[in-house]
Amino acid sequence: MTANQSHPASASSRRKFLQSSALLASAAIPVLSVAKSAHAAGSDTIKIGMVGCGGRCAGAALDAMTADGATRLVAMSDLFADRIQNKRQALAASKPAQVAVDDDHCFVGLDGYRHVIDSVDVVLIACAAKFHPMYLKAGIEAGKHVFVEKPHAIDPAGIQMVAAACKLAREKNLGVLSGLQSRFHPPIRETIERVRDGQIGEIVSIEENFIRGPYGNTKRPANWRELEVQYGNQYRFSWLCGDDVTQSLVHNLDRATWALNETPPVDCHGFGGRSGVQDLLGDVFDHNSVVYRYANGVRLYAFCRTTPGCYDEGSSIIMGSEGIAYPLRGRITGKNEWQFSGESESPYVAEHRAFFQSIRAGQPLNCGDYMARSTLVAVMGQLSCYSGRELTWEQVSKSDYQILPKPEACTWDMDPPTAPDEHGIYPVCATPGITKNV
16 A cells, blocks of 8 residues: 555545545635624625734734735734734734724723624634633624634633533524634644544554643743733743643644544543742643543543753654554554645634635534533643542533632732742642642
């Protein structure tokens, strides 16, 4: 069998996959009646707005405008005014014909998301993940299509809100796009499809790695009050970001769950903590390891680390009885060798292209099922690392556990959830064996 031949048992399903991939990649879907979607009838223009003005939301806005030339960025919000202005200037330089954000549509503060939602057809949410479920829910209730970055929640209570919002979106024919962009990347898509077709035989185990240096700012900003430090450096504080299994390894866990036919684990056990440089800003762990067990005997070994000066690796490795699949490389080795050789583009642009095409066709995408499931797999692993306990899927699925403070209770003058000592060192967010959650 040559590298480009199909596995005999999988030709039919792979043809369907390639057809669907072609549709996602195509820019030729006709524009149907815009009255079918949430943007203004009688106009081809779709107004978009940013909730969060960090690098990720700015990236999502740029991807959306690249994917659909008739989109217009008209509103922006953030907790910090300078971030809005900096991103507005940068985006206008990149897409001058598509950025039309007036001064009175730059909203500063914790209620800015509501003003953005009121101003647009499509809401782009990428801010502190703690707020993602609440903002998603508000957008759908207001009748708007929503893109929401990963992680879609940081605790079981948030996942329940996400699932309910996505269900409501289906009822209202509104789109929900997930920031788990692997699902739109042709090399990954075809590799996973071939795995599901049996090209590597039965899956035996999976190894997932997201190990690299620290994420976000690592030093304390000067002349900021404590709550500003925490709001302004979300990735360094667990109450805002959910920590690294939930924040980063969720991409890997989504690919693994996809390969396993969307089957959740039966249980997991994890461990983690802070073992590296102790004076880094924040209270998050710098390493986490989780073992997930599945009903068919498969084990998923998942690792993430943010310690500086160490070996780095980002990989998904699916080991089967007849071969090994490397989705990020678009490659399969073993009995049925294969290497992806098709055309590809940025998955970040591809997902927005598919999203806006679906909106214009009156059949908006809804990624709710997999985005809630994969995020809960990540949350389950993180909470196991925090507590040091074995957790079951049934436990986390039924749990209403929430990392406090509740998002709706957050204000600009509340007491910070954590505080540094006299040396500027924060207590680590959890103590395995003592911390209790689910």
